[in-house]
Every structure is written in C-alpha cells, then in structure tokens.
Amino acid sequence: MAGISRIRFFDATLRDGSHAVKHQLSKELIASYCEAMDDAGMYTIIVGHGNGLGASSLQVGVSALSDSEMLKTAREHLNRTRLGVYMIPGFGTIRDNLDPALEMGVELFKIGCHCTEANVTRQHIEYISSAGKEVYGVLMNCHMASVDRLLEEAQKMQSYGAHGIILMDSAGSSTPQMVKKLVSTLVDHLYVLVGFHPHNNMGLAVANAYAAVQEGARIIDGTMRGFGAGAGNVQLEALSALLLKEGYELNQNLYQMMDVSEQIVKPIMPEDRALSDVSIISGMAGVFSSFKTQVLAAAAEFHVDPRDIFKELGRRKVVGGQEDMVVMVAEQLAHPVNADTESYLLESLT
Amino acid sequence: MKRRKIKVGIIGTGNIGSDLLAKVVRSDVLECGIFAGHNRASKGLLRAREMGVPTTYESIRYIEENPDCCEIVFDATSARVHQYNAPILKRLGKYTIDLTPAHVGGFCVPQVNLEEAMKWDNVNCITCGGQATIPIAKALNDTAMVKYLEIVATIASKSAGPGTRENIDEFTQTTKEALVEIGGIKNAKAIIVLNPAEPPITMRNTVYALIEKPDMDAIRAAVSMAANEIKKYVPGYRIILQPVYENGRVTTSVEVTGSGDFLPEYAGNLDIITCAALEIAESKARRWLA
Numbered sequence: 001m002a003g004i005s006r007i008r009f010f011d012a013t014l015r016d017g018s019h020a021v022k023h024q025l026s027k028e029l030i031a032s033y034c035e036a037m038d039d040a041g042m043y044t045i046i047v048g049h050g051n052g053l054g055a056s057s058l059q060v061g062v063s064a065l066s067d068s069e070m071l072k073t074a075r076e077h078l079n080r081t082r083l084g085v086y087m088i089p090g091f092g093t094i095r096d097n098l099d100p101a102l103e104m105g106v107e108l109f110k111i112g113c114h115c116t117e118a119n120v121t122r123q124h125i126e127y128i129s130s131a132g133k134e135v136y137g138v139l140m141n142c143h144m145a146s147v148d149r150l151l152e153e154a155q156k157m158q159s160y161g162a163h164g165i166i167l168m169d170s171a172g173s174s175t176p177q178m179v180k181k182l183v184s185t186l187v188d189h190l191y192v193l194v195g196f197h198p199h200n201n202m203g204l205a206v207a208n209a210y211a212a213v214q215e216g217a218r219i220i221d222g223t224m225r226g227f228g229a230g231a232g233n234v235q236l237e238a239l240s241a242l243l244l245k246e247g248y249e250l251n252q253n254l255y256q257m258m259d260v261s262e263q264i265v266k267p268i269m270p271e272d273r274a275l276s277d278v279s280i281i282s283g284m285a286g287v288f289s290s291f292k293t294q295v296l297a298a299a300a301e302f303h304v305d306p307r308d309i310f311k312e313l314g315r316r317k318v319v320g321g322q323e324d325m326v327v328m329v330a331e332q333l334a335h336p337v338n339a340d341t342e343s344y345l346l347e348s349l350t
Numbered sequence: 351m352k353r354r355k356i357k358v359g360i361i362g363t364g365n366i367g368s369d370l371l372a373k374v375v376r377s378d379v380l381e382c383g384i385f386a387g388h389n390r391a392s393k394g395l396l397r398a399r400e401m402g403v404p405t406t407y408e409s410i411r412y413i414e415e416n417p418d419c420c421e422i423v424f425d426a427t428s429a430r431v432h433q434y435n436a437p438i439l440k441r442l443g444k445y446t447i448d449l450t451p452a453h454v455g456g457f458c459v460p461q462v463n464l465e466e467a468m469k470w471d472n473v474n475c476i477t478c479g480g481q482a483t484i485p486i487a488k489a490l491n492d493t494a495m496v497k498y499l500e501i502v503a504t505i506a507s508k509s510a511g512p513g514t515r516e517n518i519d520e521f522t523q524t525t526k527e528a529l530v531e532i533g534g535i536k537n538a539k540a541i542i543v544l545n546p547a548e549p550p551i552t553m554r555n556t557v558y559a560l561i562e563k564p565d566m567d568a569i570r571a572a573v574s575m576a577a578n579e580i581k582k583y584v585p586g587y588r589i590i591l592q593p594v595y596e597n598g599r600v601t602t603s604v605e606v607t608g609s610g611d612f613l614p615e616y617a618g619n620l621d622i623i624t625c626a627a628l629e630i631a632e633s634k635a636r637r638w639l640a
Contacts, residue, residue: 093522327603
C-alpha cells in the first residue's frame, strides 16, 4: 500500500489495561513494559489510570500508584517512544493534572469527553497546544451519537487545535458497517488525522479496527493482548498480523509485540479472554466497558444479577463517569419497594 | 405605600442570569434595576425587555456609568469576565454575588456560612455541584472522621450553557477547593459529568466518604437535617439514596429538581446556585431594610 502514511499505533496497554486490574499496575510492570516496548515502533505509549489523569477516585476506582509515580517510572524507561497521557475534563484539571504532567516530560496528550460534549475539552486542548505539545481529541462512547453530530463535535476539537480525533467505541457495540460510515465521513471532512479505539464486547475489535483503517483512519488506539476495560481492546498483535497480510507496511515489530504480550502482559492478566457474559451484555446494552468492576461489586453487595444492572444502566443511557448510578440501580433492583417507585417507573418508561 | 425593595443588577443573560431574573422578579425584597449583557441580540435580553425589566447590552460599563441602578450585583458571566468585573464592582461599593467559579470572594453555601458572607463585599457561590454536596460533606465531617471524600455531580448537557462548558476546569477545581475550605474536608476530590440523554436527566450528585466504622444512624440523621435546611431555600432538593455503607464507603445521592423558571425541571443545577445566590441577596437586603 505505497503512498499511504503508515498506521500510528497508540499503545494504551498501560492505560486501558489499568481497568482490567482495577488500576493496580505496579511500578515494576510499567518499567519492564516500557523498556521492552520502547523500540517496538509504537507511536506513543499511554500510561496511567484507566480513566486518565486525576481519575483515581471512589467513583471509578482508586489507583495503586499516583499519576506522578506512574509517569515518572514510564519516563525513566522510554527514550524512543513518546510518553502519552489521557485526561477527561471534569476528572482532571489544568493546575492539578496537566501542569504536573507537562513538567514530568509527557509529550503527547489525549483529551477526552463524552462524544456530544466536545466544547468541554476546549480549555485543555488549547492549553496543551499552546504549550507546544502534541494533543488529540477523544470522543468517547461514539455509538451514542449520529455520524453528523460526531462530525460536528470532531470539528470543534479540530478548531481548538487537536492534531487528530480519536473515536472511542467504549462499549464495544459498533459494527464494522457503523465504523466504516463514521470513519469515512470524518476522514472526508477533517484535515487532521482520524483514529479509532475499539472494544471487544461483541468480538468485533479487530474487525472494527480494520474497517476503520480501510476507510482512512491513521491512528489505532489499542493494547497488547487486548488487555483493557471490560472485554478488552483491539489486540494490536492480531491487528498488525492482519494488516501485514493485507499488504500494509508497518513501523511496528510484530514478533517483538508478540513476545512482550506473552512475557509481560499475559502474566498480569486476571482472566482468560473469552467474552464473558457481563461483557457481552454491556456491549448489547451500550454501557461503557469500564463499568464492569463497579457493577460486579454492587451485584455482590446487593445480591442482584449484574446483567440486570447493565441492562438497567443501558436503559438509563449512562455515560462514562456516571459510575455512581451503579449503586443506586443495584439498590433499587434489590429493594424495589424502597425506591421512589413513582419516579422510578416514570424514568423506566421513558 | 409600596414597600421599598433593594435594587439588584444581573450581569450575564445566559441560563443562569435568566433563571436568576425570574426569581428576583418574584422576590418581596429585591427588584431588578438592570439586566446587563454584552450582546445586543441576546435572547436573554429580549426576554427581559418583554418582561418590562430595564436592560442594557453594555454589561459592566452601564453599572459604572449609572451606579445608582443597583446596590447588589449578581455576576453570572464567566470566571474570566468576573476577574475583570470584580475590582470595578468593589470600587463602586456594590455587594457582589459571583455565580461563576472565579473564586475572587469567599465561598458561601447559605446552609453552611450565610452569616459570614454578610460581612464580605464579594461572595462566591462556588458551583452547582458545590452547593449541592458541601452541606452533605460537612454533615458527614461533623459526625464522623472522614479520611477522604469525593463528590460526583452529573448534569444534563442541555442545562450546561457555553459559560459552564468553557469553565469546566475552574468548575472542577473550585468545587474541590470549596469542599476543603468550607466543607472542612482535608482530602477531597470533585468529578463533573455531563450527560446528553434525552429526555434530559435531573441533576444528580453523589457523595462518597471513607469513614472507619461509621455510625450510620448518626450519619443518616445529620444528612437528613442538612437536606431539610437546604430545602428551605432550594425546594427541589432531595435525598434519593440515603447514606448506605457499601464496599467500604459511605455513599449518599441527592437529586435537585428545578422550579422550571427558565429551563425545565431537570435543570436543578441552575436552581441550586440561583436559589443560593438569591438567599444571600435577600438576607443582605433584609438587613438593609430592617
């Protein structure tokens, strides 16, 4: 495929993977991973809490390490690959989070929001852009808005100075047809790069990433072994192999990725990668994959079926960051008579 | 004879300014002396003119040139604009109630420190999330040893105007600082989420606290007392999840239904901050009138 710029892999293993281990990544793991992957050809390695800078919280999970401990460790072991971070405005702020990250030598920033709320990223994209660093806008839960609306939101981020727009299929509920339509529209109308971040709830992460690449996406944001929230992400080794087979030239070293995946990532993965019932239900309900931990905890606490919690959350159209809904929904499923029955029924009917 | 009312100025004609105006018009101690924007074509200005309220598109300049138009000023612009307005209002000697997260003046939640705020010349109303959660945080902190406390405020996208969105950074930072400063929480965090669901969701706030061996009866009593006090000036405030101890944390959720003055009832985030600002202004006015 001569003439097409090579696909940039944004390696989110140490960011989205945090979700899969309840944000308990160790310094040793971050160090050994960064060291082993530094020359594997990744465009950037994103490090941190699953929900990004400033997100360590009771709402979405408390990190074992502080943001600065994670970044310092990664910084010491990355020489060739850009050190990247993710941040969602509303969780992190310029003073508490972006300034310290800049001081620690972070080179690439992804600023994310729910896909219909791009203007909350303005302050942060402009701030990073004026600091002279690479910054990308991220539209989360892109299955929850129309293609036209997503284009409008992406154009806002582009106007703030984002170097690229990454679409996150946070609940893994998109189909290749949806991805194709969305990515081709954005590629046609934006002058910045378009990226895609799939999840594997319905077993479509590699297929969706490939569909995105075919339509002109130049960034794929995924992880080694698919290590990530819920059912996991697009497994970059598998995607690389597919792209090579299809004639794409890659910067990434496939064997090196496979070896790191096997030797460093596999031992810390808590479970097999078969699609679990809650992951499938979360994809079906269209609920952000990272709710899994909170849903399982609340299901155990209130003795209710986690699948019912997911379905109810889907009905209520929750977005990322609304994990506090989990406790209330679980409590109401457990004690329907205790709930404010009238408003509850009204809400469920709408 | 008609009872004298204290004249107020409202700067900012967006969601917050317009909602505030509807409440000022109903007040028995306040009247609107000027409703000031900077955009001649603003819908808010048009609406106010139709209500028969004096308006201007010259923003703060009008108040500078006509200082007798008001004694109290509500600033419902943006954090950046308030930084500019604050010294002017101070020079003019206006009692200023700031509804932006600029944090120029001291923080006030009426249920917590209304008396103190009467002595200041610039009072900051923090944020909607701060108004909704700081009383709960303080109630928890007064009842138990809180090691860490976190609030999550979720508001409907439709109720967050451009000012709120462009100030999301100050919003998050200011809410946290107020939890520390007047909530008394040493270790605090604030999270803000916008939800675009249709129909729009009602403003909802969750407070999580790490408390060792919590006395849940005492906690529930303190929280419900605080909620009843807030209800006196924010009618739509209610606890929807009584404090529960789950997964090692004390979790409480409150919902705020708006009175539907400007935006529909889901926009409780508007009401809670405009009701707080009104409470502060009316208390000040009553003192002057007494």
